[in-house]
Amino acid sequence: MKLIGSLTSPYVRKIRVALLEKNLPFEFVVDSPWETSTHVPDFNPLGKVPALVTDDGETLFDSNIIAEYIELMTELKAASPNAASGLQLFPNDRLAALRVRQLVMLADGIGDAGVNIFLENRRPADKQYTEWIERQTGKITRGLDALERHASAGSRLGSDKLNLADVAAGCMLLWLDLRLASLNWREGHPALTSLVDRLAARPSFQQTTPPL
Numbered sequence: 784m785k786l787i788g789s790l791t792s793p794y795v796r797k798i799r800v801a802l803l804e805k806n807l808p809f810e811f812v813v814d815s816p817w818e819t820s821t822h823v824p825d826f827n828p829l830g831k832v833p834a835l836v837t838d839d840g841e842t843l844f845d846s847n848i849i850a851e852y853i854e855l856m857t858e859l860k861a862a863s864p865n866a867a868s869g870l871q872l873f874p875n876d877r878l879a880a881l882r883v884r885q886l887v888m889l890a891d892g893i894g895d896a897g898v899n900i901f902l903e904n905r906r907p908a909d910k911q912y913t914e915w916i917e918r919q920t921g922k923i924t925r926g927l928d929a930l931e932r933h934a935s936a937g938s939r940l941g942s943d944k945l946n947l948a949d950v951a952a953g954c955m956l957l958w959l960d961l962r963l964a965s966l967n968w969r970e971g972h973p974a975l976t977s978l979v980d981r982l983a984a985r986p987s988f989q990q991t992t993p994p995l
């Protein structure tokens with residue numbers, strides 16, 4: 784398997800962490816879609832990372848499709864001897880799994896709004912659209928409060944076992960530290976802070992820390 788992505792993208796990190804937690808070997812090809820020399824559009828017509836090239840040569844994109852694929856592959860392998868064991872991304876119960884997927888989308892939505900602000904902030908000051916930034920900030924604020932309610936209901940998000948929602952939230956929130964530190968997301972979110980601190984101590988997160 785070959786994963787194409789940048790070192791800073793929270794969506795790419797979500798998949799790198801999931802693969803490491805599952806003990807699945809993969810080749811990581813560093814490619815930033817913002818560079819003029821990028822090959823990302825060859826793998827994803829939308830020009831976004833992550834993209835995955837499977838051992839069968841199929842190309843998949845969008846982090847959540849890739850997550851579904853690697854979960855499916857490990858389920859199939861689990862039926863065979865010597866299967867790699869590791870993190871189960873979604874609970875077995877289908878309704879519980881739906882709730883985990885909902886929380887993944889919430890974490891991703893916070894990331895999408897954060898990326899929109901980050902890009903807007905890079906435009907010349909007189910060309911920045913303040914109302915747009917405020918709209919995106921509202922999504923992040925409400926999203927963080929919703930995640931906090933879930934995190935404070937248990938030690939994990941949406942399930943009592945580590946799952947893809949924890950990983951997605953951890954990657955998004957650590958990305959906010961990197962790109963939008965002034966949002967100070969930890970303030971008023973003690974359960975999320977505790978969750979992210981525990982996640983950040985895991986080898987899978989330590990091995991995927993973005994360069995400064």
Ligand SMILES: N[C@@H](CCC(=O)N[C@@H](CS)C(=O)NCC(=O)O)C(=O)O
Pocket residue numbers: 791792793794816817829830831832833844845846847891898
């Ligand atoms: N929904 C997508 C989002 C991916 C995404 O937005 N990736 C950003 C990097 S953080 C990107 O590649 N942006 C390039 C672009 O929008 O042209 C996923 O989960 O894979």
